[in-house]
Amino acid sequence: MKTNDLSTFVKKNMMVIALVVVVIFFSISTGGKILFAQNINNLISQNGYVFVLATGMLLCILTGGNIDLAVGSVVCFTGAVGGVMMSHKISWILAVIVMLAVGLLIGMFQGFWIAWVSVPPFIATLAGMYAFRGLSNVVLQGYTVGINNEAFLRVFGGGADCYVPDFFHGSGLNITCMLVGVIGVAFYVLLTVRNMMIRKQRGIGGDSAAKELARMAVISVLLLWVFYKLSQYQGIPTVLIWIGLVLLIYGYVTENTAIGRYFYAVGGNEKATRLSGVNTKLVYFVAYANMGFLAGLAGILTVARATNTQPTFGQGYEMDAIAACFIGGASAYGGIGKITSVIIGATLMGVINQGMSIMGISANYQRAVKGVVLLVAVLVDVLSKKEKA
Numbered sequence: 001m002k003t004n005d006l007s008t009f010v011k012k013n014m015m016v017i018a019l020v021v022v023v024i025f026f027s028i029s030t031g032g033k034i035l036f037a038q039n040i041n042n043l044i045s046q047n048g049y050v051f052v053l054a055t056g057m058l059l060c061i062l063t064g065g066n067i068d069l070a071v072g073s074v075v076c077f078t079g080a081v082g083g084v085m086m087s088h089k090i091s092w093i094l095a096v097i098v099m100l101a102v103g104l105l106i107g108m109f110q111g112f113w114i115a116w117v118s119v120p121p122f123i124a125t126l127a128g129m130y131a132f133r134g135l136s137n138v139v140l141q142g143y144t145v146g147i148n149n150e151a152f153l154r155v156f157g158g159g160a161d162c163y164v165p166d167f168f169h170g171s172g173l174n175i176t177c178m179l180v181g182v183i184g185v186a187f188y189v190l191l192t193v194r195n196m197m198i199r200k201q202r203g204i205g206g207d208s209a210a211k212e213l214a215r216m217a218v219i220s221v222l223l224l225w226v227f228y229k230l231s232q233y234q235g236i237p238t239v240l241i242w243i244g245l246v247l248l249i250y251g252y253v254t255e256n257t258a259i260g261r262y263f264y265a266v267g268g269n270e271k272a273t274r275l276s277g278v279n280t281k282l283v284y285f286v287a288y289a290n291m292g293f294l295a296g297l298a299g300i301l302t303v304a305r306a307t308n309t310q311p312t313f314g315q316g317y318e319m320d321a322i323a324a325c326f327i328g329g330a331s332a333y334g335g336i337g338k339i340t341s342v343i344i345g346a347t348l349m350g351v352i353n354q355g356m357s358i359m360g361i362s363a364n365y366q367r368a369v370k371g372v373v374l375l376v377a378v379l380v381d382v383l384s385k386k387e388k389a
Contacts, residue, residue, distance in 0.1 A: 014380060015329050015341070019348045026355030034355050037233035040226065045157060045305060047350040048239040049075065049298040053321035054328075054342045055250050056294035059287045061325050062254075062263040064270065064334035066121040068288060070110065070128030071295045072317035076309075077132040078103045078299035080139040083309030087145050092152035100296040106132065107292015108285070115284040125288075129318070137311045144310040147303055156304035157239035164236040173228075174235035181227025185220045192216045239301055246294070251339040263287065267334025323370060324349055327377040348373070 026034045033039060053071050060066050082099040086092055110128050113119040147153065154161050168175035196212055230236060254260040262283045265273040274280045298317070303309040328345025330337030349370060356366045 015327060015344050015348065015377065019344055019351070022348060022351055022355070026351060026358075030355060030358045033358050034351070035229070037229045039354060039358070040229045041233050041237060043347075043350045043354050044243070045237050045239050046354070047346055048157065048243055048301045048305070049317060050320050050324055050346040050349065051243045051342065052246050052294050052298045052301065053317060054324035054346050055246050055339060056291040057318075057321040058325050058330055058337050058339065058342055059250075059254075059263055060121070060291055061322075061330050061332075062267045062334055062337055063284055063287050064267045065332050066114075066284075066287075066334070067125070067318075067322050068110070068291045069122065069125040069318050070106070070132060071291060071298070071321060072314035072319075073129045073132035073136065074103055074106050074292060074295035075299040075302055075314035075317055076136040076311065077106070077139070078296045079303040079309040079313055080136045080145070080311075082300065083145045083147055083303055084139055086147055086149050086152065092149045096152070096156075096300060099300055100293060103296020103299065104289060104293040107289040107295070110292065111285040111288030114288055115281040121288075133311075133314075136313075140309065140311050142311060144308050146308045148307070153304055153307060155238060156242070156300050157237055162238045162304075163234045164238065164241070166235055172232075174231040174233075177227055177231035177235040180236060181224055181231075184227075185223050188223070189216060189220060239305070242297070242301060246297070247339055247343065254339060259283070259286065264335050267331075267336070269335075320349065323374045327374055329377075332378050332382065345377075 023034070053075075057068060057071070060068050078099040081102055082095040085095040085098060106128070110124050113124045114121050150161075156162075164176060164180075166174045166176045168179075192212070193216075196209065227236075230240075254263065262273070262278055262280075265276075265278065266280050266283050270280055299314070302313055306313070324342060324345035325337060326332060326345070327348055328337070328341030328343070330341050330345075352369060352373065353366055356369065
């Protein structure tokens with residue numbers, strides 16, 4: 001019985017265990033440099049776009065293993081539009097609204113062909129990948145456009161001042177950062193305990209209370225440690241606020257709303273879902289419209305961090321988002337995956353990238369390692385499906 005419990009635990013937490021092993025490996029290999037406060041800050045800032053795009057990509061994958069190949073080009077295009085607007089002294093607030101609107105419209109455009117014309121998602125988004133990459137070059141005329149609007153850069157994470165200020169001016173530690181971490185963990189603990197009580201009252205099965213509490217304790221300690229490390233550097237980077245908002249909102253949507261359940265239902269059995277009265281075409285449309293919207297936000301974060309926009313931005317972003325979902329445990333067949341899987345997958349990819357960079361390993365080998373990790377993650381999913389069959 002104990003062997004079965006251990007096997008179930010390992011299968012359920014495979015990627016979490018992998019993340020811990022990878023962190024330990026790079027901690028030893030880099031002499032602890034990867035755990036420096038500045039490197040943890042860089043890990044968050046450099047991978048902000050991955051968290052945002054992977055959140056939207058998860059919804060597409062849930063509908064049946066579908067993906068969006070156009071997101072990297074959409075990031076570039078929306079960033080180009082906003083960058084050009086700001087270079088002409090147009091209000092940065094208006095530019096942000098336009099970037100989000102452009103991303104949403106592109107997502108709706110692609111969602112229309114996928115949902116109502118039944119164009120395969122791979123083909124529809126492949127066409128979008130080429131089209132919007134070309135349009136990005138048209139907008140930028142092949143040049144790099146600098147962004148020097150201080151308010152925009154400060155709000156979305158570009159430059160040296162893109163941190164939440166310490167309102168308490170603590171010596172050595174950023175007190176504001178630590179307080180936010182403590183409040184966040186307290187909120188997480190209360191929410192977890194509340195959900196446990198609700199499941200118990202309704203007789204809904206799940207992990208034992210001991211396992212739930214152990215998981216809660218581990219996550220709480222990790223969160224406090226991350227905020228402690230951030231407080232040793234410059235505090236909370238503004239990009240973390242946007243990442244947190246996206247993850248919290250979509251975590252709630254996928255787990256506590258009807259539309260969230262529809263994504264899982266369509267991926268689990270589309271025909272049965274349609275016969276039960278759910279408009280499955282609308283579910284597909286919403287998934288891709290939302291993907292476009294989040295690509296617009298990722299475009300904003302990307303150009304803010306770089307403080308410019310250029311025609312090469314966004315290359316490979318779609319692969320990073322797809323890999324983060326699958327590495328985190330989303331099923332290649334659809335219907336399985338959580339926002340927590342996005343966090344794990346994106347973090348694992350970020351740690352691998354940063355660890356190898358600190359070790360001086362070339363970008364080509366980094367891509368090779370990420371490819372192997374992705375293949376292993378998908379193989380685990382495929383083999384587990386065969387076992388159940």
